[in-house]
Amino acid sequence: MGILNLTPDSFSDGGWFNEEKLALEHAEKLLKEGAGLIDIGPQSTRPHAQFLSAEEEIKRLGNIISQIKRFFPETLISLDTFYSQTVKFGFNEGIDMINDISGGQFDQKMFDVAAETKLPYVLMHVNPSYETMHDTIKFKDIVVEVNRYFSERTHELLQKGVKDIILDPGFGFGKAVADQMKMLDEIEYLGFEKFPLLIGISRKSFIYKPLGKSPLDINEETQKLHLKVLKQGAKILRVHDVAEAKKTLEVFLQGNY
Template identity: 45%
Template structure:
């Protein structure tokens, strides 16, 4: 299983790690941690040296209740960081975490390689068409509503069945426009209760029916730290446990804050296979 990034085929038969780099002051774990170009470069270098295949840049926090950011502000936040990173590390595969088509287009035109859309094209009617025109890998996530309303919409009769139906419809829409490389993200923590997150993780392997790469992003999320009655800062051990389970369930990409530990999970799991 491969995806095409800037003309290079990335083989996902061995799972890869996507390191998270937030260009936001208010993300739930590392918001405001990186304030200068050197901060971003140091963290990028650290993640790349630890084995990250992708770096995921986000300039609009999707946590519940996060402040609204204009499209212009999101672009102004993200483009300078893309330029700084690619000047120092030109081979870096940057993923852009945005649900806005214009932000995605500007980022790809300035050297990014992947679009990571939490809304699967439902929050911007131009997103799927833009992704198709750009011909870059497109990560589509399951979510209901938007970041401000999603937690009030966590009602399901059968969450796995409904997530599968959602992806069936969104993949069909993306394919119809000519998007070739599609990656599925079940959206842990988005419009899901703690119990629903674990039910979905137990049955994540059902998504193999699509025969598409699967991205799992559970790093330090509330499904871990609330269950363990701790904090995001103390949720690394729980993250490692769930990343290991995600690999057993068929994950091809782990999206994480802690690259070294995720790479170690993959190395151990590969040895067992």
């Protein structure tokens, strides 16, 4: 899953692709490098980012979804939003997946819209409100707590008729470095093997800060972690550097590790 941020304030590529021409060029680059899915984000969810309404997200998206579909019709598009209204707009433009970092907690209509559209839905673990999503929580056992959350939220989704669910443990959102490392060690125990796992650790601070590096300078460390989660059953990698992740995936598929 290649990341396409249409934002001026994302932590590592803010302002790089927030014009339609630049976004289209980057989408083409991601596809050429081997992305099977493009995740479009109209709003940054890094700490202290500018908060946008659904209307502002839709304005920022403009025609980019339909334009990508026009020029690259085989492309699968995931929309990174926590607003049901933005999902409805994206659905009419041709999106193929909902990537909701809030797990339906920031917009009570999200699960209903996921059911209405019948789109695959990415359920991420996160604190229960926008204001607290980056507050570091002290977990007794991070894997147990994340699984409890997944159990409750997937039950609700299934009750509403959402069948195609992908789980995201929520790296970079309200978790101590030690807890995130524990999750990486125990990926195979997350989600009860009922649903595919999406892992998004690309350029995350829990990797680069302890190393004293920048988000753009941890590719080697990130690929080692990507290989680690693939070996434990992860099915989707959400990444900025598609070409490097593709190499890691090839190494995994060939068993050369």
